[in-house]
Structure formats: C-alpha cells, structure tokens
Amino acid sequence: MTGWVKIVGLGPGAEGHVTPEAQAVLDDCTDVVGYIPYVARVPERAGLVKHASDNRVEIDRSRHALEMAAEGRRVAVVSSGDPGVFAMASAVFEALEAGPEAWKALEIEVIPGITASLAAAARAGAPLGHDFCTINLSDNLKPWALIEKRLRLAVEGDFAMAFYNPRSKARPEGFAHVLELLRETCEPGRLILFARAVSTPAERLIWVALEDALPEMADMRTMVIVGSSRTRAIAGTGWVYTPRFVVEPGAE
Amino acid sequence: MTGWVKIVGLGPGAEGHVTPEAQAVLDDCTDVVGYIPYVARVPERAGLVKHASDNRVEIDRSRHALEMAAEGRRVAVVSSGDPGVFAMASAVFEALEAGPEAWKALEIEVIPGITASLAAAARAGAPLGHDFCTINLSDNLKPWALIEKRLRLAVEGDFAMAFYNPRSKARPEGFAHVLELLRETCEPGRLILFARAVSTPAERLIWVALEDALPEMADMRTMVIVGSSRTRAIAGTGWVYTPRFVVEPGAE
Numbered sequence: 001m002t003g004w005v006k007i008v009g010l011g012p013g014a015e016g017h018v019t020p021e022a023q024a025v026l027d028d029c030t031d032v033v034g035y036i037p038y039v040a041r042v043p044e045r046a047g048l049v050k051h052a053s054d055n056r057v058e059i060d061r062s063r064h065a066l067e068m069a070a071e072g073r074r075v076a077v078v079s080s081g082d083p084g085v086f087a088m089a090s091a092v093f094e095a096l097e098a099g100p101e102a103w104k105a106l107e108i109e110v111i112p113g114i115t116a117s118l119a120a121a122a123r124a125g126a127p128l129g130h131d132f133c134t135i136n137l138s139d140n141l142k143p144w145a146l147i148e149k150r151l152r153l154a155v156e157g158d159f160a161m162a163f164y165n166p167r168s169k170a171r172p173e174g175f176a177h178v179l180e181l182l183r184e185t186c187e188p189g190r191l192i193l194f195a196r197a198v199s200t201p202a203e204r205l206i207w208v209a210l211e212d213a214l215p216e217m218a219d220m221r222t223m224v225i226v227g228s229s230r231t232r233a234i235a236g237t238g239w240v241y242t243p244r245f246v247v248e249p250g251a252e
Numbered sequence: 253m254t255g256w257v258k259i260v261g262l263g264p265g266a267e268g269h270v271t272p273e274a275q276a277v278l279d280d281c282t283d284v285v286g287y288i289p290y291v292a293r294v295p296e297r298a299g300l301v302k303h304a305s306d307n308r309v310e311i312d313r314s315r316h317a318l319e320m321a322a323e324g325r326r327v328a329v330v331s332s333g334d335p336g337v338f339a340m341a342s343a344v345f346e347a348l349e350a351g352p353e354a355w356k357a358l359e360i361e362v363i364p365g366i367t368a369s370l371a372a373a374a375r376a377g378a379p380l381g382h383d384f385c386t387i388n389l390s391d392n393l394k395p396w397a398l399i400e401k402r403l404r405l406a407v408e409g410d411f412a413m414a415f416y417n418p419r420s421k422a423r424p425e426g427f428a429h430v431l432e433l434l435r436e437t438c439e440p441g442r443l444i445l446f447a448r449a450v451s452t453p454a455e456r457l458i459w460v461a462l463e464d465a466l467p468e469m470a471d472m473r474t475m476v477i478v479g480s481s482r483t484r485a486i487a488g489t490g491w492v493y494t495p496r497f498v499v500e501p502g503a504e
C-alpha cells in the first residue's frame with residue numbers, strides 16, 4: 001500500500017464550504033491529524049483513526065503525519081480555512097525539509113480551502129475588492145517590530161488589510177497596540193470589520209469606524225479586516241466594499 | 253416570487269473546487285450572468301437562461317443582474333476564483349450604490365470561492381505561508397505609479413506577493429517593468445512562481461530565480477507568486493514554502 005499526506009483546508013466552518021476535493025480526501029484517508037477542534041469536524045467512520053493534538057505542536061504533528069505516510073498510511077492533515085494561510089502546510093514542509101531523506105519521495109498534496117479572510121469579506125460585501133495585505137498578528141513566531149513595520153508599510157501603500165490571530169492569550173495587549181498604530185496613521189472614519197466565527201451558528205459581524213474600535217472586539221476566533229482609505233459603506237444597507245478603480249491623481 | 257442576486261465564486265477551474273454552497277446556487281438560479289468563459293462553466297439545464305458578456309463591461313452586467321432580481325428573477329453572477337478578489341463582487345456593489353433606491357432592499361449574497369492565488373500556492377507547496385500582499389497588476393483601473401508604490405512597499409516589508417492579471421494585452425510592457433523593479437530591490441535568487449491555468453488540464457507551473465524570470469513567462473491566465481526573502485525550495489523535491497517563523501533579529 002502506498003501512503004500519502006494530503007494537507008486539507010476545511011474552510012471556515014460551514015459544511016457548504018468544504019470542497020468536493022477536500023471531501024474526497026476525508027472519505028479516502030486512514031488517519032486524520034490536526035488541532036483538536038478541526039479534527040472534531042471530520043465525521044467518525046469505521047477504519048478512520050483520529051489523532052487530535054493541542055495548539056503549538058505543529059511540527060510534532062507534521063512529523064507524525066509524515067512517519068505514518070512512510071509506513072503506508074493515507075494521512076489527511078486538516079486545517080481550518082486554507083492550509084497554506086497561517087496553517088499546517090508550511091509546518092509539514094518544514095518537517096519534510098528537516099526529516100529523513102526518504103520522506104522526500106512521499107506523495108504529498110495540498111488541498112486548498114476557503115480562507116477566513118475571504119469568507120469574512122463575502123459576508124460583509126467586498127472590502128478586499130482591491131489590493132490587500134494578509135497579516136498574521138500573532139507574535140509567537142515573529143518579533144513585534146516586524147509586525148509593526150509591515151502594518152506601517154501596508155497603511156502607507158493604502159492596502160486593505162486582513163488580520164489573522166488578532167489577539168493571542170499570551171499577549172492580549174498586542175491588538176491594542178495595532179489599533180493605536182492605525183489611529184496614528186489612518187483617518188478616524190476608516191472602516192474596520194470584526195468578523196467572529198464566520199459561517200458558523202456563532203457568527204457575528206460588526207463594522208465600526210476606527211475611532212470606535214475597541215481591542216475587546218477581537219479574540220482568536222475573530223477575523224479583522226481594515227479597509228483602505230477608499231473602502232465605503234453603502235447607505236441604507238449593511239454592505240461595505242472597496243471600489244475596483246482608483247482615479248488618476250489630479251483627476252478627482 | 254422574490255428575486256435575488258448571488259455573486260458566486262466558481263474556483264479556479266476544477267469541478268472539485270466548486271463548493272457545495274456555490275453548486276446549490278447554480279442549481280437554484282433562473283439566470284446566470286458573467287464573463288463568457290465563466291458562464292460556459294455552468295452546465296445547461298431546462299429553465300436556466302445564460303447571459304454571457306465580454307470583459308470590461310462589469311458595471312453593465314451588474315446593473316442587468318440587479319434589474320432582473322428586482323423583477324423577481326434569481327440571478328447568479330459568476331466569477332472565476334473568489335468573487336471578492338478582483339472579480340464581480342465590487343462591481344455589483346458599485347452598481348447597487350449608484351442604482352435606484354429600491355435595489356437596496358434586494359436580497360444579495362456573496363458566495364466565496366477558492367481564489368487563484370491560494371490554488372496556485374497549494375500546487376507549489378506553501379509560498380504564502382507567512383504574511384503576503386495580493387496585488388492586481390492591471391493598470392486599467394489604477395495608475396501605474398500606484399502599482400509601483402505598492403510593489404516597493406511590499407518588497408520593503410518583505411511580504412510574499414501574489415499578482416493577478418500580470419500582463420494585459422493593452423499594456424504588455426507593464427510586467428517587464430515589474431520584473432525590473434523587483435531586480436532593483438530583491439536579491440537575484442528570489443523565487444518566483446508562474447502558475448498558468450491552475451487546476452485545469454492546461455496547468456503549467458514553473459519556479460525560477462528572479463534573475464531568470466522573463467516577461468513572456470506570464471500571460472492573463474497566469475498567477476505570479478513572488479516569495480519573500482525567506483521563501484525556500486526543498487532540495488530533491490519540487491516543493492517551495494515560506495517558513496512560519498521569523499527569527500528574532502540578532503538570534504540568527
């Protein structure tokens with residue numbers, strides 16, 4: 001039997017966002033590996049072995065998946081959203097690169113999913129309809145100075161911004177700093193979306209002006225989208241969008 | 253009968269990337285509106301009316317969709333990839349904002365899809381596994397000076413970058429300028445992915461070092477991903493990924 005590792009994106013939560021390609025892998029694998037709440041989303045069936053682990057053990061989990069594949073098992077490594085966006089794909093490749101030479105011949109596939117930023121944007125309208133940056137605000141794996149530098153450059157370029165992991169338990173003050181930085185560099189009416197648990201029964205969306213944004217509006221299940229200076233709300237509706245065009249300088 | 257407009261992402265091309273949520277809309281609508289090749293991807297069925305139009309008429313097409321919904325029809329506006337990323341969602345909201353007041357009460361929904369950048373990244377490994385920028389290189393709707401400014405800031409922030417619409421027929425020299433700018437600002441070994449027609453039978457992926465990149469490697473069906481300075485190829489495999497972590501300055 002030939003083993004494999006397929007790194008699967010489950011989408012943000014709703015069954016309707018699980019692609020047929022992802023579903024086929026879940027139906028065909030012998031083992032599911034991942035963070036506890038994501039493994040729980042895969043239905044039990046005869047012959048399927050679940051290996052759920054806690055957060056912050058991504059490399060151990062990846063090594064385990066590769067080891068099992070080398071033994072001939074068909075292993076699905078599951079992530080919420082898309083596996084390539086602040087999720088398990090990079091971790092598996094890190095483990096592959098550092099691991100035994102024989103692993104490099106293993107069959108590996110990455111199965112894309114609906115990522116949280118695009119699911120949140122869809123519920124809100126089209127705030128990411130123009131150029132945007134996708135930034136992980138967690139400082140577990142990078143220094144705060146780099147986060148701050150990237151935020152300042154993204155504002156200078158007038159990109160819209162999608163923030164993953166806005167508030168970590170380990171450093172809850174980080175997101176308060178982010179809001180301070182945005183208040184220094186953007187106009188007070190800049191639109192910010194807090195989209196919690198998108199596509200699940202617990203979904204909650206709030207649009208506020210930057211001057212009204214509070215750190216407590218975000219937690220680890222919240223996607224934060226900051227509009228560009230051109231992002232606008234449509235009066236009389238709940239919709240927010242960023243126009244596709246930018247007028248030539250001087251023409252406005 | 254109550255009409256609606258649902259703005260649907262079909263994913264980059266493969267049937268296996270069409271979400272069940274998107275499929276349900278295609279099965280339930282009375283009308284499909286969109287650019288000719290995307291409308292062609294929706295199977296014919298009794299009672300379904302297709303309205304295919306050429307490129308660059310996004311606002312006319314959006315107005316038509318909203319008019320039909322106001323008359324009680326159930327209209328799917330289809331885009332390739334995700335409708336919120338350089339696709340139809342912003343155009344529909346532009347038309348909604350400029351249109352008759354009555355349209356604002358219409359039922360509208362945006363159905364997210366697998367966007368081309370994430371599908372391309374998945375085929376290549378995990379090049380977008382750390383912070384990244386998503387930039388439309390077409391200068392139809394924005395001045396070249398703004399594209400150049402954003403590219404320089406994205407390089408300065410050491411973001412990975414995903415480029416949509418790298419080469420337009422109207423201005424094929426634009427992408428040559430982009431490569432020149434990258435050569436001025438990045439190291440020669442910086443990795444660039446050219447991913448054409450991802451997930452279709454015509455798919456073709458090429459990774460090259462920046463110094464070997466040629467403008468002709470891209471066309472309008474190509475997604476271009478430029479790695480950050482930390483993006484690496486795994487020797488002995490075809491995989492490329494961006495590590496999740498950045499070492500603290502001075503610790504390396």
